[in-house]
Amino acid sequence: HLVESGGGLVHAGGSLRLSCAASGLSFEHYYMGWFRQAPGKEREEVSCIDSNYGRTYYADSVKGRFTISRDSAKHTMYLQMSRLKPEDTAIYYCNVVVPGPVESIYWGQGTQVTVSA
Numbered sequence: 254h255l256v257e258s259g260g261g262l263v264h265a266g267g268s269l270r271l272s273c274a275a276s277g278l279s280f281e282h283y284y285m286g287w288f289r290q291a292p293g294k295e296r297e298e299v300s301c302i303d304s305n306y307g308r309t310y311y312a313d314s315v316k317g318r319f320t321i322s323r324d325s326a327k328h329t330m331y332l333q334m335s336r337l338k339p340e341d342t343a344i345y346y347c348n349v350v351v352p353g354p355v356e357s358i359y360w361g362q363g364t365q366v367t368v369s370a
Contacts, residue, residue: 256273266336271366285350
């Protein structure tokens with residue numbers, strides 16, 4: 254249902270924009286987010302957006318550098334990453350949570366982001 258793209262290798266200080274294309278999901282009334290997992294570390298939430306209220310959240314480590322957004326018409330979510338640091342190196346995953354009597358959680362396959370010093 255979710256396919257990420259936009260990862261790659263970039264020098265420190267550079268920028269990347271990740272995309273998460275959804276099929277079968279309208280992005281309305283959903284909770285959406287980006288997570289990342291670095292080697293040897295647990296998966297952590299980077300940013301999320303509450304579609305119902307348009308509220309956004311950012312981890313302290315990325316606040317002011319990353320921006321989450323969505324284009325409902327294109328069924329796509331984005332993560333604009335600027336001023337990248339080597340510690341941002343990780344596999345980035347998009348995540349969609351569909352609330353309901355039984356909550357449904359979807360994950361993308363991940364896209365590698367590598368930031369060289």
